[in-house]
Amino acid sequence: MQSERKRIGWLEDIIESVHDGILVIDSSGIVQLINEEYTNITGVQKEQIIGRPLLQVRPGALLPSVMKSGKPREGVFRKERDMEYVVDMAPIYENNEIIGAVSICKSITEVYVLSKELKQSKQRVNQLEKTVRRIHQAKYSFSDIIGKDPSLQKVMTQAKRIAHSDLNILINGESGTGKEIFAQAIHQESNRNAFPFVPVNCASIPSSLLESELFGYEAGAFTNSKQDGKIGLFELADKGTLFLDEIGDMPLELQAKLLRVLQEGTFRKIGGLIEQEIDVRIIAATNKDLVNMTQKERFREDLFYRINSVHLIIPPLRDRKDDIPELASFFLDSQNVQIEEKVMDTLLQYDWPGNIRELKNAIHYAINIADYNTITFDDLPQSIKIPFLQENDNLNAVQSLDTLIQETERKAIMEALQQTGVTVNGKKAAAAQLGISLASLYNKIAKLQIES
Ligand SMILES: Nc1ncnc2c1ncn2[C@@H]1O[C@H](COP(=O)(O)OP(=O)(O)OP(=O)(O)O)[C@@H](O)[C@H]1O
Ligand SMILES: [Mg+2]
Missing domain, CATH: 3.30.450.20 (PAS domain)
Incomplete structure (x- = not known):
């Protein structure tokens, strides 16, 4: 009992x-x-x-x-x-x-409440994803890339061809040549265009922050971190394109982490335990010579090969000056503004170290400065005018100096020839005496109209 x-x-x-x-x-x-x-x-x-x-x-x-x-x-x-x-x-x-x-x-009330909350959260996530896609949309497509020069057209054809693949791309080019506009156009042309295009400038984010920007962190990963954690740019770009601008400036230890993500297709947030799958195409850009940097061990060779499945090299503007008139009128934005002939001559002669961005800025500057509907030489930015101003100001001095040099050369050549004679052997000896080649002696004789 x-x-x-x-x-x-x-x-x-x-x-x-x-x-x-x-x-x-x-x-x-x-x-x-x-x-x-x-x-x-x-x-x-x-x-x-x-x-x-x-x-x-x-x-x-x-x-x-x-x-x-x-x-x-x-x-x-x-x-x-x-x-x-x-x-x-x-x-x-x-x-x-x-x-x-x-x-x-x-x-089941508790389960029901939770599932209702989950449904609401899912709706919010959907809305946020749409917002992210809207914010991170590529603005440019291939039709926005102006230029008929064969060197540029070749890169365009190459870029269009590989846009639909999932290959990672490395874009090389001087500052302002259009690396980003190309990256956007490739994304826009690709099957990923319904998903985000997320640009990140590896040079402008301090290296201590770059890792958390790229990969995000879990809640409470470190002091001062946001309470809810943070979504990284990699995750934001899921199914889309991550544009790693100035990749040559990425710190080496982060290069190792990036390589792992590209190899595994997974990443882990800072302070996180779970490996998350990720589907991101990388387009990287730099104005640096990465091959040279890998030789100096300032850029990981294995990462270089990972991002360099396709290598696009955008030619500088000075090598495709034929495109300048079309680009200039494109940047005039169909406003009712003319460009004076002398201005166009200047634009064609200028060296454009800042490439297309410099040209675009120069035209926009001039539009704002111009008094009437015509852009004159005076309206151009100082940096572009200076090389030509000096040339004009010193025109007389340059000419007289030139004359002086020619006169000296003529005198020296005539004296030498008098000593050596004007036969072929004599000219050879005169050239040797003057320290120039026989070919350049003949050139100078012709140019200075020396009788021989
Ligand atoms: N072929 C082109 N046609 C029209 N606009 C162009 C072209 N190339 C570049 N641009 C314009 O020039 C500016 C600079 O281009 P972009 O930012 O793509 O250059 P970048 O190579 O990324 O420069 P940086 O090295 O300084 O980052 C942008 O405003 C872009 O729209
Ligand atoms: Mg850029």
Whole structure:
């Protein structure tokens, strides 16, 4: 008897500690036991129900009929106040005889609330993803790239051809040649164009921050980190394109991490434990000579080969000056403004160290400065005028210096020839005496119109 009571006490403890609500009736349909969770779910207190017929307290109860039929029932949906729950019911057998029945109630309100929250969060994520795509959209396409020069056209053809592939691309070119406009156009042309184009300038972000910018961090990864953690640019660019501008300036230790991401197709946030899969195409750009940098061990060779599946080299503007008139009128933006002939001559002669960006800025500057609808030489930025101003100002001095040099040369050549004679051998000796080649002596004789 003692051990029987002990056993029941023990069972009651177990039943109390179960997370589901439990109700037990005996073979007469009298409630023998409920646990605390049953009260939590249904609101029925022990003193209201224990020792009383279940159907009296809860007229709609199905448990007595389950007991009678001897067939268990599962997943019966119930709602009480604002609590929703699912009930499993089963008869209790002893020696093949039904001695009672048990109800097990699982609250689904909590799950329901969570799933509703999850649905709302998913909607928000969708909206945010749309916003991200809108913000991180490529502005330019190939039709925005102006220029008919064969050297540029060749790069365009190459770029269009590989745009649809998933190959990583390295774009080389001097400052302002259009590396970014090319990167955007490739993304726009690719199958990834519905997803973000995310540019990151490896040179302008301090190297201590670059890693967290690229990979993000988990909540509380380090002091001063944002409470909710941070999404990295890699994750932001998922399914799209990550444009790593000025990649030559990426610190070596970060190059190693980038290489791993490219090799594995996964990354881990700072302070994170989980490797996340990522599908990002890399377009990298630099005005540096990466081959030279790999030789000096300032750029990882293995990373170089990873990003250099395709290498596009954009020619500088000074090597495709034929494109200047078209570019200039493009940057005039179809405003009713003319360019004076002398200005066009200047633009064609100038060396353009800042390439197309410099030309674009110069035209925009001149449009703002010009008094009437015509851009004159005076309207050009000082940096472009200076080389030509000096040449004009010193025109007389240059000419007289030139004359002086020519006169000196003529005198020296004539004196030498007088000594050596004008035969071929004589000219050879004169050239040697003057320290110039025979060919350049003949050139000078012709140019200076020396009789010989
Ligand atoms: N072929 C082109 N046709 C029209 N606009 C161009 C062309 N190339 C460049 N541009 C314009 O010139 C400017 C500079 O181009 P972009 O930023 O792509 O150069 P970049 O090579 O990335 O320069 P940097 O090395 O300084 O970053 C941009 O405003 C771009 O729109
Ligand atoms: Mg750029």
